[in-house]
Amino acid sequence: MLLRAFLNQSVSYTLAGLYTLLWILPCVRSKTPDVDVMCIYSEDCILPCSFTPTDDAVVIQWYQQEKLIYSFRQDEEEPDDSSMSLFTDEVSKGNASLLLKDSSVQSRGRYKCVINATNAVKESFVILKVEAPISRISIEASATGQLQCSSHGLYPSPLLTWSTDPSTGNLQSRTRMSADSNGLYSVESTLQKVNKSSPITYICTVTSKYSSQSWKASLLQTEMVGKNGQELVIPCMAPKNLKNFTLTWTFTKKNKNKDILTYHSQTHKVMNQWEEEAELDLDKAQSGDGSLYLDDNEVSRHAGKYTCTFSGPRVTYIVQTSVTVSASSAAAQKEQSNSKLWVLAVVVAALAVLGVLYYLYRKYGGNPKASEEDTEMQAVKGKTEELPAEIRPLNGKGDS
Numbered sequence: 001m002l003l004r005a006f007l008n009q010s011v012s013y014t015l016a017g018l019y020t021l022l023w024i025l026p027c028v029r030s031k032t033p034d035v036d037v038m039c040i041y042s043e044d045c046i047l048p049c050s051f052t053p054t055d056d057a058v059v060i061q062w063y064q065q066e067k068l069i070y071s072f073r074q075d076e077e078e079p080d081d082s083s084m085s086l087f088t089d090e091v092s093k094g095n096a097s098l099l100l101k102d103s104s105v106q107s108r109g110r111y112k113c114v115i116n117a118t119n120a121v122k123e124s125f126v127i128l129k130v131e132a133p134i135s136r137i138s139i140e141a142s143a144t145g146q147l148q149c150s151s152h153g154l155y156p157s158p159l160l161t162w163s164t165d166p167s168t169g170n171l172q173s174r175t176r177m178s179a180d181s182n183g184l185y186s187v188e189s190t191l192q193k194v195n196k197s198s199p200i201t202y203i204c205t206v207t208s209k210y211s212s213q214s215w216k217a218s219l220l221q222t223e224m225v226g227k228n229g230q231e232l233v234i235p236c237m238a239p240k241n242l243k244n245f246t247l248t249w250t251f252t253k254k255n256k257n258k259d260i261l262t263y264h265s266q267t268h269k270v271m272n273q274w275e276e277e278a279e280l281d282l283d284k285a286q287s288g289d290g291s292l293y294l295d296d297n298e299v300s301r302h303a304g305k306y307t308c309t310f311s312g313p314r315v316t317y318i319v320q321t322s323v324t325v326s327a328s329s330a331a332a333q334k335e336q337s338n339s340k341l342w343v344l345a346v347v348v349a350a351l352a353v354l355g356v357l358y359y360l361y362r363k364y365g366g367n368p369k370a371s372e373e374d375t376e377m378q379a380v381k382g383k384t385e386e387l388p389a390e391i392r393p394l395n396g397k398g399d400s
């Protein structure tokens with residue numbers, strides 16, 4: 001008996017519970033939370049909206065910030081609008097999602113979807129955000145000893161920061177943000193270089209506010225001295241863990257840029273414009289050592305600025321190396337050859353004098369006519385003095 005009463009009671013409690021739940025549920029359901037949708041600038045995006053399909057025709061209305069932008073009656077033709085449409089085949093299944101084409105900065109905002117059926121009206125909201133993500137970032141050194149970092153066509157306005165490796169305090173930079181007619185931002189920043197004797201890598205980081213995605217561009221400027229007759233190896237190492245990258249080498253002399261070569265890690269292929277003079281070690285390149293090997297002939301012709309660029313996913317890493325050809329070793333070589341010529345000249349002159357003396361001795365047998373000997377000697381002397389004079393112009397050419 002007791003058990004039965006207890007069961008009866010619990011059943012009625014459960015029923016009461018279910019009953020209240022059924023009352024509460026519709027209230028909860030009608031308060032659907034706003035849906036957040038992120039859309040990529042200039043791409044199509046879908047604003048979701050669904051309803052319980054009924055036999056009666058429904059009216060679907062879409063509002064952007066309380067302004068009616070789209071209205072569709074199920075049994076009528078879809079309005080002709082090139083910028084947005086419904087998925088008409090899906091409407092009968094309760095899908096009233098709006099397809100927004102070619103999104104822009106103006107597409108942002110709060111959208112309201114209203115489903116007007118005969119016995120009920122249902123509203124739901126979508127918050128649309130538009131992002132023009134970072135697609136490129138560039139860094140370069142200006143002639144005035146400053147560095148410039150920039151990125152264009154962004155929405156919303158990004159964050160730009162500078163850092164160095166090794167790190168230094170107190171970086172002085174000026175950052176400007178501007179928007180174009182489409183509302184897309186450009187960020188440009190100028191950094192004052194730090195006074196440091198050792199090479200320093202400058203890193204510019206641009207971060208997107210929505211996706212917190214960071215792009216990095218870094219620049220290292222160094223110098224090196226080449227020697228004639230020696231193979232020149234210009235070092236360039238990829239940042240750590242850079243897997244999928246393109247490596248390019250360019251040469252700048254007198255403000256003219258020339259492509260040297262391009263290497264793709266993905267295909268392991270190299271396109272070399274300087275076939276005869278420059279090459280990579282392909283095995284090393286694969287593991288991120290992009291050092292350039294320059295032929296040992298005519299190193300002096302190779303003096304100039306070499307730029308090595310690693311471009312990977314969201315990373316640009318640049319090393320600029322100014323190559324000069326060792327003045328001391330070049331001059332030493334020239335001096336050496338000059339002194340060799342000197343020795344040769346003196347030996348030739350001495351031999352000539354000896355020859356003449358011997359000839360005179362044989363001819364006049366120790367009974368010389370002083371005047372004739374004098375003139376002959378003068379001619380010889382003149383010759384010996386001319387020799388260094390002939391070398392001098394060579395000297396002059398070499399110095400210039």
Ligand SMILES: *[C@@H]1O[C@H](CO)[C@@H](O)[C@H](O)[C@H]1NC(C)=O
Pocket residue numbers: 046048049050087090095096097
């Ligand atoms: C509505 O249909 C579109 C197009 O087929 C689909 O991408 C979307 O996920 C559907 N939405 C809902 C809420 O079913």
Ligand SMILES: *[C@@H]1O[C@H](CO)[C@@H](O)[C@H](O)[C@H]1NC(C)=O
Pocket residue numbers: 059114116117121
């Ligand atoms: C729903 O449609 C009916 C008839 O078409 C109209 O009178 C009513 O105002 C509509 N309700 C809303 C909220 O749009």
Ligand SMILES: *[C@@H]1O[C@H](CO)[C@@H](O)[C@H](O)[C@H]1NC(C)=O
Pocket residue numbers: 195
């Ligand atoms: C850096 O060096 C330059 C010249 O070498 C000097 O004019 C400048 O004041 C220095 N800057 C700082 C911050 O020390």
Ligand SMILES: *[C@@H]1O[C@H](CO)[C@@H](O)[C@H](O)[C@H]1NC(C)=O
Pocket residue numbers: 244245266
């Ligand atoms: C490597 O990069 C290229 C070009 O940036 C891209 O097309 C390719 O899908 C990438 N591969 C991998 C494995 O990430």
